[in-house]
Amino acid sequence: MSFITDPERLAPYLVDESSYQGFAEGLARVTTLEEARAALRAAAAAGLSVTFSARRTSVTGAAIPEGGLILALPEGSDPDLVGVDVEAMTLTAPAHVLIADAERAAERAGCFLPLDPTSRDSASVGGAVACNASGARSFGHGPTGAWVEGLVVVLADGSVHTLKRGDHPPRDGVFHLGDHRVPAPKPRRADLKTVQGYALSASHAPDVIDLFIGSEGTLGYIHEVTLRLLPKQPIFAALIFWPTRAALLDFVAQLQRRDPASGLAPMSVEYFDRRSLALAQAAQPRFGVPEGAEAALFIEQRHAPEDEEAVMMAWYEALLDAGVPDDPDYLRVPQSRADLDAFRAFRHAVPEAVNALARGRGFRKLGTDLAYPLGALHEMMAGYDAALADVPGALGAEAALTLETRYGAPPPQTLDAAIFGHIGDNHVHVNLLPRDALEEAAARQLYRVMALGCVAAGGSLSAEHGIGKSKRALLAEALPPAALAELRAIRDALDPQRRLCAGNLLS
Ligand SMILES: Cc1cc2nc3c(=O)[nH]c(=O)nc-3n(C[C@H](O)[C@H](O)[C@H](O)COP(=O)(O)OP(=O)(O)OC[C@H]3O[C@@H](n4cnc5c(N)ncnc54)[C@H](O)[C@@H]3O)c2cc1C
Numbered sequence: 001m002s003f004i005t006d007p008e009r010l011a012p013y014l015v016d017e018s019s020y021q022g023f024a025e026g027l028a029r030v031t032t033l034e035e036a037r038a039a040l041r042a043a044a045a046a047g048l049s050v051t052f053s054a055r056r057t058s059v060t061g062a063a064i065p066e067g068g069l070i071l072a073l074p075e076g077s078d079p080d081l082v083g084v085d086v087e088a089m090t091l092t093a094p095a096h097v098l099i100a101d102a103e104r105a106a107e108r109a110g111c112f113l114p115l116d117p118t119s120r121d122s123a124s125v126g127g128a129v130a131c132n133a134s135g136a137r138s139f140g141h142g143p144t145g146a147w148v149e150g151l152v153v154v155l156a157d158g159s160v161h162t163l164k165r166g167d168h169p170p171r172d173g174v175f176h177l178g179d180h181r182v183p184a185p186k187p188r189r190a191d192l193k194t195v196q197g198y199a200l201s202a203s204h205a206p207d208v209i210d211l212f213i214g215s216e217g218t219l220g221y222i223h224e225v226t227l228r229l230l231p232k233q234p235i236f237a238a239l240i241f242w243p244t245r246a247a248l249l250d251f252v253a254q255l256q257r258r259d260p261a262s263g264l265a266p267m268s269v270e271y272f273d274r275r276s277l278a279l280a281q282a283a284q285p286r287f288g289v290p291e292g293a294e295a296a297l298f299i300e301q302r303h304a305p306e307d308e309e310a311v312m313m314a315w316y317e318a319l320l321d322a323g324v325p326d327d328p329d330y331l332r333v334p335q336s337r338a339d340l341d342a343f344r345a346f347r348h349a350v351p352e353a354v355n356a357l358a359r360g361r362g363f364r365k366l367g368t369d370l371a372y373p374l375g376a377l378h379e380m381m382a383g384y385d386a387a388l389a390d391v392p393g394a395l396g397a398e399a400a401l402t403l404e405t406r407y408g409a410p411p412p413q414t415l416d417a418a419i420f421g422h423i424g425d426n427h428v429h430v431n432l433l434p435r436d437a438l439e440e441a442a443a444r445q446l447y448r449v450m451a452l453g454c455v456a457a458g459g460s461l462s463a464e465h466g467i468g469k470s471k472r473a474l475l476a477e478a479l480p481p482a483a484l485a486e487l488r489a490i491r492d493a494l495d496p497q498r499r500l501c502a503g504n505l506l507s
Contacts (some may be wrong), residue, residue: 001042003028013053013070018470020061027070033223041158043069049502052217054124060468062216066503077101084109090149092226095126111229114141126222131466132195132214139424140267145213146203150226153212156495168208175208182493191374193425194460197487197505216466217501219494233302236311239332239343240324241293247323248295252423253377263314268300269424272350276418279353287346290329298347354418354431363434366443370454371427371463384430387450388417395445403441411442427463467505
């Protein structure tokens with residue numbers, strides 16, 4: 001098999017949505033299972049590592065090669081490539097199909113696909129499985145992995161395995177996959193949103209399929225994906241502005257207790273702080289953010305058609321009880337498809353406005369992907385407040401002095417930051433927005449301090465974006481040696497030469 005080596009044709013595959021820049025010896029474009037096997041075998045014969053490249057929306061450099069061969073999936077996508085089995089309530093798609101196209105195919109068949117990364121229009125279903133992507137709807141429906149029923153995978157040795165959930169449980173703590181014997185990892189914690197290396201599902205019985213979910217391409221190539229579906233139902237949505245953030249946090253803590261008697265069973269609980277609202281309002285004044293609003297929530301709940309009135313009343317009463325003014329400026333429920341589109345536009349306007357500000361300033365935005373365990377909501381938000389209000393205090397005297405020596409000025413007392421995201425899962429993105437080189441250096445260090453603090457409090461370095469290359473050093477610093485050894489043992493059992501997606505997760 002011959003590889004493409006023309007530097008111009010390789011160039012688009014050496015960058016992704018992270019700031020990583022890669023390098024590679026060659027590129028193989030594959031469509032069929034046979035082509036993927038042939039590329040993997042040829043790479044093995046040539047002693048080359050192989051990096052799988054789907055849509056390159058990873059923000060951690062995961063799809064960027066550090067040498068070797070790029071195995072690129074097809075660029076085209078179409079809902080017609082997706083097969084929906086309405087009786088089994090599943091869909092099956094080639095790995096390269098866009099999530100949005102899988103969603104469209106499900107909708108056409110009267111079904112609902114709960115996958116919900118913001119990048120659904122530009123990321124692939126295989127990429128979503130490889131990264132165990134999630135999004136706003138993970139509060140109600142969990143991450144991608146919770147919906148994976150089957151995979152067709154090709155291992156580093158070129159062997160093909162058709163995996164169906166439930167068919168390959170571990171025996172005495174070991175998975176048997178062809179000739180490979182793989183130690184079963186620990187289950188993901190049910191009270192923590194996390195993608196931080198290999199783990200068993202928190203919601204299903206242990207199965208070998210779990211190894212590939214969130215493996216970031218390090219254990220095998222995913223050729224085909226089968227996902228479980230739900231019936232399509234109406235969705236109640238509301239955008240709620242809060243006069244105080246404290247009342248909002250108490251309300252979110254109440255939602256996290258998931259009391260069935262409350263009638264509140266949201267799939268999304270999204271947060272926007274005052275700075276995010278101000279940026280979105282400046283970018284698009286038509287949103288009319290109320291002047292007294294300290295923060296906002298966006299919620300969505302699926303419900304049976306006959307429950308529409310009851311669901312709306314349950315939310316209305318609960319929100320008034322929680323201190324939201326009975327005022328349509330504060331409590332907005334879409335009355336039409338156009339209103340709902342405006343809400344969605346608002347959700348997207350926030351990250352876009354934050355990114356535009358960072359671009360305008362010419363310094364890189366640093367966005368966290370940390371998640372705290374359930375029960376730690378107030379602790380998490382108080383910790384972020386404290387760190388942002390006293391940057392030198394958070395960094396510590398030694399680090400502050402190092403910055404002062406290097407930049408000729410002490411680190412700033414505070415940093416500009418916008419916080420938004422999946423607060424229901426204790427997973428908000430803290431976006432640090434530096435204005436100069438000193439602030440950028442301080443932001444980098446603050447990011448590290450916040451990340452290590454989160455892990456020390458039982459949280460995760462990565463709730464949804466994965467580790468990739470940008471967080472592997474932090475992972476090595478944050479995890480105990482035994483946990484790192486467990487990751488290595490799993491990887492070595494399936495890919496002893498560590499040729500697949502080399503550099504992801506582990507150095
Ligand atoms: C604007 C924006 C918004 C985003 N929002 C979210 C969000 O809400 N939630 C979220 O979780 N993530 C989000 N992301 C991150 C990203 O979209 C996801 O990680 C996504 O799952 C990556 O899919 P991809 O097809 O682009 O994969 P790529 O970026 O091409 O690859 C990502 C990793 O998966 C591996 N991989 C890809 N395909 C395969 C395959 N077929 N077999 C084996 N390994 C494979 C690659 O080798 C790489 O390690 C966002 C990114 C952007 C740019």
